[in-house]
Ligand code: ADP
Ligand code: MG
């Protein structure tokens with residue numbers, strides 16, 4: 001919704017808002033808050049509110065620490081949890097430098113930049129609909145998460161299970177109150193695992209929505225003494241949590257991926273095929289961004305419904321990219337590898353850049369794979385030209401660092417910081433000796 005400054009002033013009075021929570025997102029997808037009393041409202045509305053960027057991990061160097069927060073008024077939202085000090089409203093902000101330029105290290109600014117490249121290429125919007133999955137774990141007396149689940153439910157279970165179901169319903173209601181259009185909310189395959197889907201939006205709003213969504217899910221879960229986690233693979237031997245990303249490009253005439261003529265069997269446009277070609281070509285490198293944690297790769301293994309190979313299909317549900325059967329406005333590509341540990345602003349920027357590369361350079365996608373890839377052996381896959389997704393963060397980073405399209409997608413500042421931070425994460429992980437290793441080797445050798 002578009003608000004004017006006067007709208008905001010009015011709402012603040014009428015609703016007795018006492019605090020403004022100014023939000024932006026760091027490189028790792030973590031929401032950062034600067035909370036100010038409502039007395040700072042005028043300053044904020046005039047883009048004069050400053051904060052110290054050096055306090056944020058990996059954001060800026062000390063010498064360039066003074067930053068401005070420019071509020072995006074369309075993101076104004078009164079948070080549902082009242083405090084004894086009155087209501088809190090949140091606004092998502094863009095980070096600007098002391099010289100009043102968009103800060104290149106701000107993932108949201110970067111997505112705005114890539115979206116403007118998209119408009120130059122002739123499209124009006126990049127639409128994204130996500131399907132985030134999460135687990136609800138019991139908390140211990142100290143309020144810390146355990147690995148104990150609170151239900152034994154499974155996919156689309158209807159039986160009144162317990163806390164989990166009530167909690168999920170409460171989350172869905174709260175989201176609706178906040179203006180989300182919840183399309184589906186259901187139990188997932190694993191016990192304690194849930195999915196809530198909301199209607200697609202333009203990529204920038206969709207990324208904002210995910211950030212708000214995670215905050216709401218975690219906050220409501222706490223009321224039920226449950227810990228909500230979007231960690232990709234929290235348990236051994238159990239399905240992990242993904243976040244399918246459905247995407248389409250619109251232009252003035254509607255959905256640019258749809259071709260109603262009978263020429264193409266799947267009724268996909270040339271742009272759709274080229275976008276798909278770009279998504280396939282760059283899959284191994286944007287995986288570093290769409291699956292950015294050590295743990296992400298423990299989900300991308302055979303046997304748990306998560307994709308493992310770079311393939312697409314118009315009929316099969318298991319490959320990395322699926323073309324769902326809906327046509328018309330709902331014509332879209334579904335990328336099934338993404339998980340919710342991804343920074344949504346960065347993830348959407350990289351898949352968009354990959355797809356635009358496909359369109360600009362007319363990249364044809366390889367043939368679809370409509371049979372079950374999991375029954376093919378390595379030889380058959382190789383003959384069919386099906387590559388593996390990276391098996392570790394380390395392997396993904398190797399692809400990421402040699403793909404100029406990724407640098408273009410993130411800009412040199414974020415590209416470099418991301419690479420450095422993720423290399424450190426891998427270095428720290430590979431030095432760890434795990435329980436699994438002790439069990440395997442301690443007595444054997
Ligand atoms: P699945 O069959 O994979 O479970 P869902 O129905 O759960 O799919 O989710 C589909 C998602 O795709 C929703 O978020 C929906 O709003 C979104 N979607 C529908 N049409 C489009 C479109 N044209 N572009 C992007 N996303 C879309
Ligand atoms: Mg779904």
Ligand code: MG
Pocket residue numbers: 131
């Ligand atoms: Mg589904």
Ligand code: MG
Pocket residue numbers: 131133188195
């Ligand atoms: Mg699901």
Ligand code: MG
Pocket residue numbers: 131244334
């Ligand atoms: Mg899906």
